[in-house]
Amino acid sequence: MENLSILLVEDHRQLAQTVVEFMEQEGATVDYAGNTSLARELVQEHHYDLILLDVMLPGEDGYSFCRYLRKDLALDLPVIFMTARDQLEDKLEGFDRGGDDYIVKPFALPELAARVSALIRRQRREVTANTLQVADLELDPARQEVRRNGQLLKLSPTAFRILRILMRESPKVVSREQLEHELWGDLVPDSDALRSHLYNLRKAVDKPFDNALLNTLPGVGFSIQEDRPVAG
Amino acid sequence: MENLSILLVEDHRQLAQTVVEFMEQEGATVDYAGNTSLARELVQEHHYDLILLDVMLPGEDGYSFCRYLRKDLALDLPVIFMTARDQLEDKLEGFDRGGDDYIVKPFALPELAARVSALIRRQRREVTANTLQVADLELDPARQEVRRNGQLLKLSPTAFRILRILMRESPKVVSREQLEHELWGDLVPDSDALRSHLYNLRKAVDKPFDNALLNTLPGVGFSIQEDRPVAG
DNA sequence: AAGAACCTTGACGACTCCTTGACGTTGCGC
DNA sequence: GCGCAACGTCAAGGAGTCGTCAAGGTTCTT
Numbered sequence: 001m002e003n004l005s006i007l008l009v010e011d012h013r014q015l016a017q018t019v020v021e022f023m024e025q026e027g028a029t030v031d032y033a034g035n036t037s038l039a040r041e042l043v044q045e046h047h048y049d050l051i052l053l054d055v056m057l058p059g060e061d062g063y064s065f066c067r068y069l070r071k072d073l074a075l076d077l078p079v080i081f082m083t084a085r086d087q088l089e090d091k092l093e094g095f096d097r098g099g100d101d102y103i104v105k106p107f108a109l110p111e112l113a114a115r116v117s118a119l120i121r122r123q124r125r126e127v128t129a130n131t132l133q134v135a136d137l138e139l140d141p142a143r144q145e146v147r148r149n150g151q152l153l154k155l156s157p158t159a160f161r162i163l164r165i166l167m168r169e170s171p172k173v174v175s176r177e178q179l180e181h182e183l184w185g186d187l188v189p190d191s192d193a194l195r196s197h198l199y200n201l202r203k204a205v206d207k208p209f210d211n212a213l214l215n216t217l218p219g220v221g222f223s224i225q226e227d228r229p230v231a232g
Numbered sequence: 233m234e235n236l237s238i239l240l241v242e243d244h245r246q247l248a249q250t251v252v253e254f255m256e257q258e259g260a261t262v263d264y265a266g267n268t269s270l271a272r273e274l275v276q277e278h279h280y281d282l283i284l285l286d287v288m289l290p291g292e293d294g295y296s297f298c299r300y301l302r303k304d305l306a307l308d309l310p311v312i313f314m315t316a317r318d319q320l321e322d323k324l325e326g327f328d329r330g331g332d333d334y335i336v337k338p339f340a341l342p343e344l345a346a347r348v349s350a351l352i353r354r355q356r357r358e359v360t361a362n363t364l365q366v367a368d369l370e371l372d373p374a375r376q377e378v379r380r381n382g383q384l385l386k387l388s389p390t391a392f393r394i395l396r397i398l399m400r401e402s403p404k405v406v407s408r409e410q411l412e413h414e415l416w417g418d419l420v421p422d423s424d425a426l427r428s429h430l431y432n433l434r435k436a437v438d439k440p441f442d443n444a445l446l447n448t449l450p451g452v453g454f455s456i457q458e459d460r461p462v463a464g
Numbered sequence: 465a466a467g468a469a470c471c472t473t474g475a476c477g478a479c480t481c482c483t484t485g486a487c488g489t490t491g492c493g494c
Numbered sequence: 495g496c497g498c499a500a501c502g503t504c505a506a507g508g509a510g511t512c513g514t515c516a517a518g519g520t521t522c523t524t
Binding site: 428450 | 482
């Protein structure tokens, strides 16, 4: 649960506070919205690893908000519905709208935490310690080794973590915010240390080779993928 | 559920048969094992998309089998525990051993099916559609890439956002107010910056090609679509 | 205790992007 | 036809971001 960034959308103040406190105690950072209009703003401005979503909300309901996430924003982060509605049709609707899990109130907080972890682990491809591969680049999480074209690369621990994030997300673009939060949580360095790490990472991964795999999209983020042709 | 290959590990004959029949009726192919030694053989010889796993089995239990899958075989396919044990510790153990979901007997078969689908869709990264398409124009939000006729276009972040909105709404016309609000919220620039962005967008999207896709409807808004008939 | 590895910080130039404003063009109402 | 408003075109300026790299300090190893 470390350095997870979670958005909680829930109109019951009491329950919301309980969940927030528990999750933060587990090491997550939690933003809270009591309705979907605030949630819509938050979701456009920040990166979240997972969303906890109540169904019955004032105004727009949770189902509709989930659909908006999937269709309009094309966000594929895990969504867990949390609701008192335990009818089969309600659950089916939740999954049908793109939800990943559906937990009925009242629930035990540790179970919620376990479901969150399970979804994050799958999303981050941490179910097994299999090696990640992008083009001729291989990362072995168990051995803490990175090879390119069979050749072992020497990376600092932080550079390794960054590369691992970029590779598991490949070919998606990873925002600076997401990287920083996953690396440091709430303790992001004052100055722009990420730039230095990226510089060193590039030096190790791309410099000794012909084609670059690590791309910068100015103002957007970074990605690792083969042959991103530069347009004129 | 089409063409899914599922392994069911369950020692209760009656329940097993019910689940098999339901899942096959939904279009899946189901192999069945009443104990983990058979399951171990099957899993090594065949590919499965997902495993439905009872906890209490003769001999080795489900937890242990799941652990074996993850650690020894390094298989990352989704695993759903199906069991009558509803205690919190049991559930936590299930997730802790690498399970993706945990459903308590008795359960409704459609709910099981929904959970299976949700896990498959996440595993395959099919949670969201990955590209928007209008005519020969394709936009991939995750990669932050736009192609026309297969050719990668270079767009500024704002131009990209505008195009994304227009393509999402296509072939509808998007008003200037809607665009400005979605781009900047309440902080719309003093001068008419949108005009510049549209100009640059057009330069990238339409200029290098024969036919224009980006249309202006004076006093109304903008749209992106092929061959818009001239209004009378 | 000495040394190595590592992370952070700061400086600098280069680059990108957004805004702004100027000017020409189109189109519609009168 | 005229005038106004909306639109297309384009360049310049400034804010912010990025690549580069070295120095200092902390932690870890030996």
